[in-house]
Amino acid sequence: MCVKVHLSSHVRSYTGGQAQVEAEGGTLVDVMADLERRYPGIRFRVIDEQERIRPHMNFFVGGVLARDLRHPIRPGDEVFILGSLSGG
Numbered sequence: 243m244c245v246k247v248h249l250s251s252h253v254r255s256y257t258g259g260q261a262q263v264e265a266e267g268g269t270l271v272d273v274m275a276d277l278e279r280r281y282p283g284i285r286f287r288v289i290d291e292q293e294r295i296r297p298h299m300n301f302f303v304g305g306v307l308a309r310d311l312r313h314p315i316r317p318g319d320e321v322f323i324l325g326s327l328s329g330g
Contacts (some may be wrong), residue, residue, distance in 0.1 A: 243266065243267070243268060243317060244264050244265070244266055244322065245264065245265055245266075245267065245273060245315050245319060245321055246262060246263075246264060246320045246321070247262065247263050247264065247265050247273065247320075247321045247322075247323065248262050248320060248321070248322045248323070248325060248327065249261055249262070249263065249323050250322075250324040251325075252287070252299070252324075252325035253284055253287050253288065253323060253325075254280075255283075256281040256283050256284040256287065257281050257284070260284045263280070263281070264319075265277050265279070265280070267315055268314060268315055269293065269304065269311065269312050269313060269314055269315060270301055270308060270310075270312070270313045270315070270321070271311045271312060271314075273321060274288070274289060274311070287299075288301075288306045288323060289311070293297060293311065294311075295309060297326075298302065298325055298326045299323065299324070299325055299326070300322075300323075300324045300325075300326060301313070301321065301322070301323055301324075301326065302321070302322040303315060303319050303320075303321050303322075304316065304319040304320070315324065
């Protein structure tokens, strides 16, 4: 299934500056694998060596925070990959 993926500025350098792209997949694992195929390097920016979402990155699927890469993607869902902001 094709899904719209919205990207924060943290990862847009991998997509040539595009804020929205499309990817195929039924779970976040699948979507990230497709994004990596299309935009090499993007996966490592958001997923660590232990196959976990990096602490400073957030995934929202259908408006719900998803911290598990096995989170399902349903028809009509959109995925947002956002970086956390911090400061003082």
